[in-house]
């Protein structure tokens with residue numbers, strides 16, 4: 382059976398904020414309503430709703446999906462939440478894709494939401510409970526610690542200087558200055574990043590993304606419905622490939638210098654999109670740009686390598702030399718990413734997919750990449766450093 | 781049907797104690813601010829959706845059905861009377877411990893609202909579905925759900 386063609390026809394984003402006045406469901410409503418308005422449709426036209434939100438422990442509402450249903454426009458519809466930790470924001474539009482591609486639904490409203498400011502004393506306290514109760518939690522681990530272990534391993538394996546990694550913070554926080562949802566756009570130097578407060582060596586404050594409150598929604602439709610509603614192909618980005626992969630939860634036993642699960646997810650997506658040649662040179666020509674997950678600066682580089690867009694250990698120098706700048710040979714994270722726009726987990730990855738849509742439809746305003754863009758990729762990562770989710774979109778008129 | 785190696789047991793010999801080391805400060809939200817400030821003034825504030833005419837009490841930022849925003853609407857003050865839709869008498873708390881004084885909880889439809897409010901019943905011996913009740917207000921309201929102590933028969 383052949384999959385039906387599926388397109389994203391609109392997006393809606395809230396501002397990303399340190400502490401929003403809105404409740405989680407009110408944030409979801411703003412994003413969902415904006416996406417519906419942008420598509421020129423109402424909730425009555427929607428066949429199904431999909432909710433993406435990361436751990437319940439952030440918003441502090443157990444079974445967050447039932448709580449978010451009305452804000453996400455899902456009341457009395459086939460509504461479902463899928464959840465793969467930080468990978469959720471890319472997985473939610475993937476769910477939208479298969480709901481439509483399968484022939485099950487025609488119009489799907491996808492909402493990703495996170496309100497991280499509710500949790501006290503910090504989001505890291507909630508993350509403490511994702512570790513093994515017997516052999517890890519007694520040590521009080523948090524994500525900054527385990528990223529420090531991974532980052533050090535990555536740097537050591539390939540002999541990467543910290544300056545090259547810091548260049549990602551400078552680029553992304555700078556790009557975020559042009560994003561209307563951004564909470565942390567900043568003009569920085571590499572020295573600023575290197576000299577910022579140490580959290581857990583080698584991780585410093587400006588290496589990481591800020592926790593945030595926010596929501597992002599999409600309207601996705603079958604090709605038939607896009608025609609029926611008379612939506613211009615200029616406003617459409619087609620889903621060309623999707624992939625996801627989950628590694629073992631025994632994070633200590635993985636190759637910390639290389640995310641194999643991201644490679645597997647990416648190759649699934651490339652192959653589905655008809656791209657059989659997975660060499661970096663070919664892929665960087667085939668894709669116009671990428672939005673890999675960047676909760677930490679080194680993760681953008683780590684992911685670019687897992688995505689096969691750069692050889693192992695080669696992404697850091699490319700970032701340092703400006704190859705991945707918005708006006709570089711291969712733009713990466715033109716949005717400003719999690720580092721600059723903010724990191725409301727599921728919504729942050731939703732923002733990355735939204736950026737690919739906005740770039741491909743020429744709606745990225747000041748962030749528009751200064752060359753023709755035909756195809757882009759968004760990737761997210763999460764659970765206990767073990768999941769990779771990938772989506773590839775192409776412009777509405779691209780064959 | 782069962783695993784061949786019968787290692788399953790209901791008598792653990794070694795446990796590691798833990799918990800979720802978090803607590804929360806929830807924002808009451810855009811409409812929550814209006815609702816709770818209303819309670820502080822001993823007012824029951826509601827909002828009506830123009831499209832479906834449904835009146836929400838407690839008020840909502842949007843109509844969940846029509847998906848239109850309601851915060852730009854005039855909030856109306858409902859009369860301080862409603863009817864019992866259902867009730868229960870509870871003898872144990874959420875931990876399963878017995879309550880020293882069992883009490884009534886009820887679903888109450890305030891007159892003029894299309895939605896139902898969940899609260900306690902007070903000063904009542906034999907509640908009945910359909911019984912008219914009114915709020916009993918705290919002497920020192922502070923924009924909290926317990927500015928209403930409970931609902932009592934009219």
Ligand SMILES: [Zn+2]
Pocket residue numbers: 829830831832833834843844845846847
């Ligand atoms: Zn309505």
